[in-house]
Amino acid sequence: MKREQAEKMKHTLVAVLFLMQGMSAVGGTTAAAGATAHLSTMLPYLTQPRNMNGELSSSPKLFANVSGSVNDEGTCQCSVYLPDTTFPVEKVEQLEIITTTLSQKFEAELSKVREYSKKIELYQQQLLNLTIRVQQVETGGISYTELDFQLLKVEISDLERLVTQLKPSLVGSSAIVEQIYLEITNLTILVSELESLDKNNVLAIRRQIVSLQNRLKECEENATKIPSPPYFPPGTCIHRGLMNVSQPYVAKLNWRGFSYKYGSWGRDYYPSNPEKEVYWVAPLNTEGRYLEYFRIYRSFDDLLLFKSMYERRITYGEGSGAALYKNHLYYHAYGSRYMVKHDITTNTQVLKKELPGAAVGNRFSYAGVAWQDIDFAVDESGLWVIYSTENNVGNIVISKLNETTLDVLNTWQTRQYKPSVSNAFLLCGVLYATRPLNTKKEEIFYMYDTSTGQEGRISIIMDKKLDTIQSIDYSPTDQKLYVYSDGYLVRYDVTFQA
Known part of the structure; x- marks a missing residue:
């Protein structure tokens, strides 16, 4: 305990000497020389370990490295390095580096979250707009565009082509196919009129096209369907060969x-x-x-x-x-x-x-x-x-x-x-x-x-x-x-x- 008190006294004396050095700059050259002489006599005492009586110990160990000099104005300047081996300086530096890296990553992820939030808001608005448009179409409150009529024309052309292909495959009368072909021709004229006048009747035209497609499908099935042969009991000759x-x-x-x-x-x-x-x-x-x-x-x-x-x-x-x-x-x-x-x-x-x-x-x-x-x-x-x-x-x-x-x-x-x-x-x-x-x-x-x-x-x-x-x-x-x-x-x- 007494040794620790002596060490603390040494540190205090060093601090007092530094304070005196600062004050000697105002007192002139003589004071500076005296302070320098006094410092020269004090430093060995402070930098070398002594026993309780103030005498040097048998094996002195350096615990501080002090170097000093006098500038042009006669002021004594010195640097004192007091090593402290118990404080984990390297670990603190590593922690600072890790903290900086984590902060940068966090900022980057936070920026992404902000960007995603903006996109989600945009998509929500687009979905809302689409929902409103679908509701308007379902209630008939929106007109069809030019593209709708072009699609109608393509579908009608496909129907006309199918009817043309179906004609040679039918055996016997083709009156039904001729009637369908006539209705397709009338649809073509009607679509042209609606395109130039009224675009709100497209749904009715589509219904007619669906009906014609179903009728054509029935005709194709009837043309290609092979009926099951009639049954005649074995051993009988009631057929025609x-x-x-x-x-x-x-x-x-x-x-x-x-x-x-x-x-x-x-x-x-x-x-x-x-x-x-x-x-x-x-x-x-x-x-x-x-x-x-x-x-x-x-x-x-x-x-x-x-x-x-x-x-x-x-x-x-x-x-x-x-x-x-x-x-x-x-x-x-x-x-x-x-x-x-x-x-x-x-x-x-x-x-x-x-x-x-x-x-x-x-x-x-x-x-x-x-x-x-x-x-x-x-x-x-x-x-x-x-x-x-x-x-x-x-x-x-x-x-x-x-x-x-x-x-x-x-x-x-x-x-x-x-x-x-x-x-x-x-x-x-x-x-x-x-x-x-x-x-x-x-x-x-x-x-x-x-x-x-x-x-x-x-x-x-x-x-x-x-x-x-x-x-x-x-x-x-x-x-x-x-x-x-x-x-x-x-x-x-x-x-x-x-």
Whole structure:
């Protein structure tokens, strides 16, 4: 405690000396010299540590650095530096720098906030103005500009163009379209008048345009909409004949493989039990002539999954003209004019009878399909056979058969050359013949009605997945065409004329 008091006394004496130095400047040179001499004697005492008796300590330590000088006027000047190591000067400086930086950032953000506030006020005013304008338009208190009329003219021009495009697509009368076109012309005149006179009736014009657009849309839908075909119960012939066929549905490859490109397949027809499902597939051997094996399936799903009810072997059939009717397979016996009736359940030949006058030996087979001299067919009325004779110079001959005895009940001779058609089938007593247009399309181009004896040309296009059609069989049970094409089993739905 006493040491601290001594230190404080030293600091006080130094301060007194500085005060005396200032006062000596007024007292003259002598006083200054005396003060200087006194200062010279006092500084060592003040700047060196001493003990309690005023004596120098054994190891003096410098705690202050004092330097002095006398100016031209004789005044003593000195500087005293008292170090203070306990005060954190560097940290204070860092705090000052951080404070300055934060202040600058705060001012920048504050400026942005002020700018955003001004923009928000501007947007609020714009929204208010837009709200007022919308209310005025809704209440009809504002006039339309020149741009509104230009838009009207563009819309009317579009309507006129649509009507012009719609005219060629309509089949039959186009009176409705002509009436719409006349109304569009009247609208054009009316818009021109309103543009020069009254601009407050634009809403009425727009309503008329919307109405016309809706009517045009209905016309387009009616022009492009394909009506659903009328329904006729299977097994009936109350329609007016074949109208169209669907896109092909490829069921699968035949059960013997890709190399067996010739053959036939279809669904059995039971007039007394039309719900019964029995399918048959009869690929020829690879040379495209011999019919030796066929399989029977109890459902279409079983056919797709290769789950046959049974497989049968016969010796031998010829060509792809076989057909299944009432649980019996009818086919052309190899190398002869004989027709064969085969029971598929017992796998026995029931009957064999010659077809009188039939040309055989690949004499008048179908175009592109060999060994199909005798082609059996089934329709709603029963069993038929399609063939050719020398007496009819190779033209198609149609005979109605008694399925029990295979006797010929009636015969019709056509004027269509058999080798010029690719295949044929019967539907409700009408023969339909096909011909290839290219590798992707087949055309049903010829018909012969056995009920009237009339024949003629038609054009019904059949899309093909493969190049050649080896056989076509019609099933009255589901009204489908069963096509054997290059080894694949293909089906077509048929539609009839009302």
